[in-house]
Amino acid sequence: MNILLGVGGSELSYQALEETLDRAQATGDNLTVAIFDNEEVSADADEIRDRVEETLAETDFDAAIRRLEGDSPGSELVSLAEREEFDRIVLGGGERSTLGKIQLGAIVEFVLLNSQTPVTLIR
């Protein structure tokens, strides 16, 4: 299976990266990591790329890294998945407030509602 994982620099997006790597190692899936700027998080694409590359090196797993440009990372992710016929989009999300309520960010919500490709949300 060809997996497209979106990483926008939130803690949950890095958790999703680790879980997806574990799973891809077990299943032999092909993984592409799409990096984007999430305006809800204070990290730029270069920092995110560094951290993704570090994690890939630690796990000794080979994955392609892509950079999504533009103001609508959710839309870019959905388009890329359709254009290159990925089998599944994976995203981390569902931040909890101190009180404990889960909220989905704007990018996750866009992808869930607009993707024709199956989506896995890792919480």
Next chain:
Amino acid sequence: MTRDYPDEPADEFPRPPRTVTDREDRDVEILAADMADYDSVLEMYLSFDPADRAQGIPPTREPAIEDWLDTILGEDTLNVVAVHEGSVVGHATLVPDRHGEYELAIFVLQAFQGAGIGTNLVETLLGLAQSAGLEKVWLTVERWNDPAVALYRKVGFETTEAESFEIEMSIRL
């Protein structure tokens, strides 16, 4: 991210303790609560219908409920409970976020919903907040939860963000 608040502060809200009669003619006390009320609040959440959860809370397993109560009954939080015949049947909480603003949540047991207890809980919690000097209170609610949205609006909350699955509302005290 900065959250919007109404320019004008709300009027005075009633403060605990109060005794109200709900629309089913049940006498209900609305009381301030804290960690000392842990057991009776836990009791309520143990009998809470999982189908009535919203946005991931309350948790369903007992250890998870206990962890959650440690947070929402903990330091710097404000809580009120609705008590009927010695049992907690409703609970409303204010928990500080990282910006010194307070997030509100409320839960009422199924058998006591739709009888005005929620409105009394929220109003009394906001009264307690006024007496403690709190100024900014916000909440999120699922867009399709019409009774809750109507309740918050009636109490004086204004919608500040309605573009996602959850509506965000706020009030200035």
